[in-house]
Amino acid sequence: MTGEFDLIRRYFWDASSLRDDVVTGIGDDCAVLAPPLGMELVVSTDTLVEGVHFPEGTHPSDVGYKALAVNLSDLAAMGADPAWFLLNLTLPRADAEWLSGFSKGLLQLARDYHIALVGGDTTRGPLSVTITVHGFVPQGGAIRRRGARPGDVVYVTGFLGQAILGLKCWRREIDLPEEFLPGALDRFLRPAPRLDEARVLRGLASAAIDLSDGLAADLGHLLEASEVGARVWLERLPVSPAYDSVFGSMGWDPVLAGGDDYELCFTLPPEQRRAFHGRFVDFSCGFAEIGEIEAEPGLRLIGAGGSPYALACPGYDHFAGS
Amino acid sequence: MTGEFDLIRRYFWDASSLRDDVVTGIGDDCAVLAPPLGMELVVSTDTLVEGVHFPEGTHPSDVGYKALAVNLSDLAAMGADPAWFLLNLTLPRADAEWLSGFSKGLLQLARDYHIALVGGDTTRGPLSVTITVHGFVPQGGAIRRRGARPGDVVYVTGFLGQAILGLKCWRREIDLPEEFLPGALDRFLRPAPRLDEARVLRGLASAAIDLSDGLAADLGHLLEASEVGARVWLERLPVSPAYDSVFGSMGWDPVLAGGDDYELCFTLPPEQRRAFHGRFVDFSCGFAEIGEIEAEPGLRLIGAGGSPYALACPGYDHFAGS
Numbered sequence: 001m002t003g004e005f006d007l008i009r010r011y012f013w014d015a016s017s018l019r020d021d022v023v024t025g026i027g028d029d030c031a032v033l034a035p036p037l038g039m040e041l042v043v044s045t046d047t048l049v050e051g052v053h054f055p056e057g058t059h060p061s062d063v064g065y066k067a068l069a070v071n072l073s074d075l076a077a078m079g080a081d082p083a084w085f086l087l088n089l090t091l092p093r094a095d096a097e098w099l100s101g102f103s104k105g106l107l108q109l110a111r112d113y114h115i116a117l118v119g120g121d122t123t124r125g126p127l128s129v130t131i132t133v134h135g136f137v138p139q140g141g142a143i144r145r146r147g148a149r150p151g152d153v154v155y156v157t158g159f160l161g162q163a164i165l166g167l168k169c170w171r172r173e174i175d176l177p178e179e180f181l182p183g184a185l186d187r188f189l190r191p192a193p194r195l196d197e198a199r200v201l202r203g204l205a206s207a208a209i210d211l212s213d214g215l216a217a218d219l220g221h222l223l224e225a226s227e228v229g230a231r232v233w234l235e236r237l238p239v240s241p242a243y244d245s246v247f248g249s250m251g252w253d254p255v256l257a258g259g260d261d262y263e264l265c266f267t268l269p270p271e272q273r274r275a276f277h278g279r280f281v282d283f284s285c286g287f288a289e290i291g292e293i294e295a296e297p298g299l300r301l302i303g304a305g306g307s308p309y310a311l312a313c314p315g316y317d318h319f320a321g322s
Numbered sequence: 323m324t325g326e327f328d329l330i331r332r333y334f335w336d337a338s339s340l341r342d343d344v345v346t347g348i349g350d351d352c353a354v355l356a357p358p359l360g361m362e363l364v365v366s367t368d369t370l371v372e373g374v375h376f377p378e379g380t381h382p383s384d385v386g387y388k389a390l391a392v393n394l395s396d397l398a399a400m401g402a403d404p405a406w407f408l409l410n411l412t413l414p415r416a417d418a419e420w421l422s423g424f425s426k427g428l429l430q431l432a433r434d435y436h437i438a439l440v441g442g443d444t445t446r447g448p449l450s451v452t453i454t455v456h457g458f459v460p461q462g463g464a465i466r467r468r469g470a471r472p473g474d475v476v477y478v479t480g481f482l483g484q485a486i487l488g489l490k491c492w493r494r495e496i497d498l499p500e501e502f503l504p505g506a507l508d509r510f511l512r513p514a515p516r517l518d519e520a521r522v523l524r525g526l527a528s529a530a531i532d533l534s535d536g537l538a539a540d541l542g543h544l545l546e547a548s549e550v551g552a553r554v555w556l557e558r559l560p561v562s563p564a565y566d567s568v569f570g571s572m573g574w575d576p577v578l579a580g581g582d583d584y585e586l587c588f589t590l591p592p593e594q595r596r597a598f599h600g601r602f603v604d605f606s607c608g609f610a611e612i613g614e615i616e617a618e619p620g621l622r623l624i625g626a627g628g629s630p631y632a633l634a635c636p637g638y639d640h641f642a643g644s
Binding site for chain 1: 345346349350351352353354355356357359362363364365366367368369370371373374375396397399400402405406408410412440441442443445446447448450452454456457461464466467470530531532547
């Protein structure tokens with residue numbers, strides 16, 4: 001057996017045997033999997049490149065955690081229950097210490113959500129991680145981007161602008177009070193996929209998206225897919241006490257356009273509000289009603305005193321300006 | 323809409339609408355797919371890195387073709403029918419000409435096998451391509467590596483050592499007669515996934531693997547998984563007329579250890595031979611009986627006059643020596 005295979009085995013084999021629906025896991029040409037009857041398969045994939053999606057020097061366990069978390073966040077946005085994932089790891093060299101840390105962060109999150117690693121690939125090259133996740137929804141039950149209708153209420157989970165706050169702390173570009181520092185870094189390095197929350201939204205939400213590129217950009221995608229517009233009030237946007245402590249130097253733009261928060265943005269028909277509030281109360285992340293869907297296309301941001309607010313930079317785009 | 327999304331749309335959107343079982347394709351947080359009843363899902367993923375898996379300067383349409391072909395080859399090794407794929411593309415910059423060529427090669431092969439592109443990700447970074455393929459087998463019908471038994475016959479499809487011959491031509495390390503040159507380059511740049519052939523093997527073959535790292539290494543994996551050994555006669559290994567024309571300078575090692583051929587190696591119980599020969603006769607790639615499974619572990623190569631043959635280098639390993 002050659003080194004490449006030994007590597008994969010040593011660090012990742014364990015995660016393959018978590019679930020009964022894995023007929024053949026790691027170690028053959030393909031995984032063989034048994035989809036549950038009457039369910040639709042939900043699939044997503046994301047690549048994280050060092051220096052683009054995480055800073056050089058990020059602890060490998062945080063890289064592992066985040067690579068899986070951002071993919072699970074996509075499943076959450078569809079209201080899907082996660083099941084399996086594949087891992088493509090490109091590394092400059094087979095570094096046992098790095099792999100050990102990486103697999104710890106990755107497999108911890110996998111265990112938390114009872115999902116199995118069923119395959120992957122290891123190649124030599126500049127550090128990057130691709131994960132492909134698989135989950136399930138009942139037939140016709142996926143929450144899509146395109147279902148928002150005029151009159152629907154716009155919601156977000158958790159706090160916005162947390163990841164960019166963490167990044168600025170990591171880079172020492174901002175001086176956060178000591179008490180807020182660990183939390184801010186944690187939200188940047190280890191975003192929480194809102195999977196449990198998303199399950200509650202199934203059958204209630206008319207549309208949903210996860211916030212990877214910032215509220216303005218991602219809500220923009222939802223509005224475009226739904227062929228509607230929205231009005232969002234800045235004063236309703238949920239910011240954390242940590243963010244609030246440095247609001248003077250940060251302002252609204254990172255709340256609206258900061259990437260990597262991985263909260264959910266979703267819309268609810270008004271008649272579903274009561275059911276939603278009743279069921280969602282158990283979740284510690286909280287939620288906020290931030291706006292309303294309108295027939296007129298476009299996103300209208302309403303600032304203090306009802307005046308329109310213009311955003312300096314609409315969102316994060318890897319290829320913008322190239 | 324930002325540049326990144328425009329890019330993906332422009333070149334790849336078309337391939338999403340090929341199949342009725344795609345409920346939601348490209349353009350949402352996840353793809354939503356309808357697995358056929360009574361089938362098992364077969365999944366595999368491979369990453370190709372520039373300079374490691376394809377030389378710098380490879381035509382983008384060949385990169386696109388090959389990235390999908392090597393993944394389909396994994397499905398073939400399990401006897402699976404292909405259905406859907408995802409594409410993660412990491413590019414130094416959004417180069418329209420490169421993307422146009424890449425998508426042509428990729429989508430041509432996708433159309434040939436009626437498979438749909440259902441999702442993916444585009445990121446900035448050093449050029450690499452990850453593809454994840456999904457296919458189906460009837461319940462319990464996957465051909466695995468672990469089913470070979472003593473007495474089974476060992477087969478390969480097509481010719482061996484073709485890809486390394488093509489690579490040596492590409493690098494101008496070898497002088498192939500003019501008539502053989504286009505064919506040799508084509509087998510290196512555009513390996514043919516043996517999907518149609520593999521479907522015939524379902525229910526007949528006891529074990530199978532595709533040849534990505536060379537016969538010796540890959541048959542070695544099959545033998546290890548099956549906990550058996552094999553005897554293989556060099557004189558039975560199928561080499562092309564092109565290879566034969568330069569055999570003097572090439573020898574047996576590239577036939578045994580050259581990667582990237584993507585032929586199938588499989589084993590058949592002797593009682594299935596007649597059925598197999600009858601059904602396989604339609605396929606132009608041809609096949610050869612190269613050896614026999616034995617109880618004693620290990621791969622025994624038999625050279626001229628029945629003497630054991632020792633291979634200089636056992637196979638291709640991206641991390642070997644690091």
